[in-house]
Amino acid sequence: MAINGKLEAIKQDESVAIITMEESGASVQKQAIRQHMNRLRNGITEEHRSEWSRLICNRAAEWLQASGGKNVMLYVAFRSEVDTRPLVEWAWQAGLTVIVPLSDPLSRTMTLYELRDWSELRPGAYGILEPDPGKAAVCSEDFVPDAVFVPGLSFDTAGGRLGYGGGYYDRFRERLLSKLGPGRPMPCWIGLAFEAQLADRIPREPHDANVDAVMTERTLYANSQYTCKGGFL
Ligand SMILES: Nc1nc2c(c(=O)[nH]1)N(C=O)[C@@H](CNc1ccc(C(=O)N[C@@H](CCC(=O)O)C(=O)O)cc1)CN2
Numbered sequence: 001m002a003i004n005g006k007l008e009a010i011k012q013d014e015s016v017a018i019i020t021m022e023e024s025g026a027s028v029q030k031q032a033i034r035q036h037m038n039r040l041r042n043g044i045t046e047e048h049r050s051e052w053s054r055l056i057c058n059r060a061a062e063w064l065q066a067s068g069g070k071n072v073m074l075y076v077a078f079r080s081e082v083d084t085r086p087l088v089e090w091a092w093q094a095g096l097t098v099i100v101p102l103s104d105p106l107s108r109t110m111t112l113y114e115l116r117d118w119s120e121l122r123p124g125a126y127g128i129l130e131p132d133p134g135k136a137a138v139c140s141e142d143f144v145p146d147a148v149f150v151p152g153l154s155f156d157t158a159g160g161r162l163g164y165g166g167g168y169y170d171r172f173r174e175r176l177l178s179k180l181g182p183g184r185p186m187p188c189w190i191g192l193a194f195e196a197q198l199a200d201r202i203p204r205e206p207h208d209a210n211v212d213a214v215m216t217e218r219t220l221y222a223n224s225q226y227t228c229k230g231g232f233l
Pocket residue numbers: 075076077078081101103110126128151152163164165166167168169
């Protein structure tokens with residue numbers, strides 16, 4: 001397929017760029033990967049994005065069904081992210097509670113809301129469709145989701161994740177950690193991405209929240225170090 005040829009070509013450029021940056025710090029390297037991955041993901045045609053998103057959502061739905069959770073935290077896609085709408089629809093049909101974050105760009109934190117219908121969304125920070133606080137139901141302060149599906153610009157198969165640089169999910173994971181305890185384990189964190197978004201290795205910084213697995217249109221990559229409840233199948 002032409003699209004794959006094009007993506008491979010860009011990916012090769014990219015690894016050259018990353019190797020030549022070996023001397024620079026993690027945050028500089030991250031910025032370079034962000035630029036490349038933005039370009040790469042934007043190069044995916046609408047047809048592929050839709051077809052691959054559907055495959056990824058099916059994989060996620062199968063996993064959710066087997067995991068036995070009662071609720072799931074999801075993002076609503078913006079820019080060229082994996083489109084999660086089929087997964088949200090499936091979760092509603094399966095009787096799962098759908099939790100979506102509302103971001104506060106001042107504190108760079110996220111508040112969780114239960115989303116019962118698409119009409120409870122409105123454009124929020126960065127133009128992302130987010131819960132309308134006047135319509136969606138806010139979650140209690142101590143709420144811990146059963147599973148967390150995470151957006152990202154790039155992932156590696158050892159749990160590394162690269163977002164847009166806001167640190168939203170890193171802060172959120174730290175907040176979750178403070179609410180855990182006996183019988184309240186960390187939920188599984190699962191990145192959703194197109195195969196083209198995988199990098200050999202995302203540079204790590206101390207604050208970075210890893211994911212337990214990444215789901216792509218091709219397969220599920222479970223991080224061998226995962227410790228989340230339920231485990232992978
Ligand atoms: N769908 C979705 N929702 C999400 C996220 C996400 O990645 N995807 N986030 C995940 O965290 C949070 C939003 N994070 C964001 C952080 C930065 C930018 C942004 O536009 N950044 C600028 C660069 C700014 C800079 O370099 O200083 C840009 O990309 O142009 C957008 C969203 C919360 N909700």
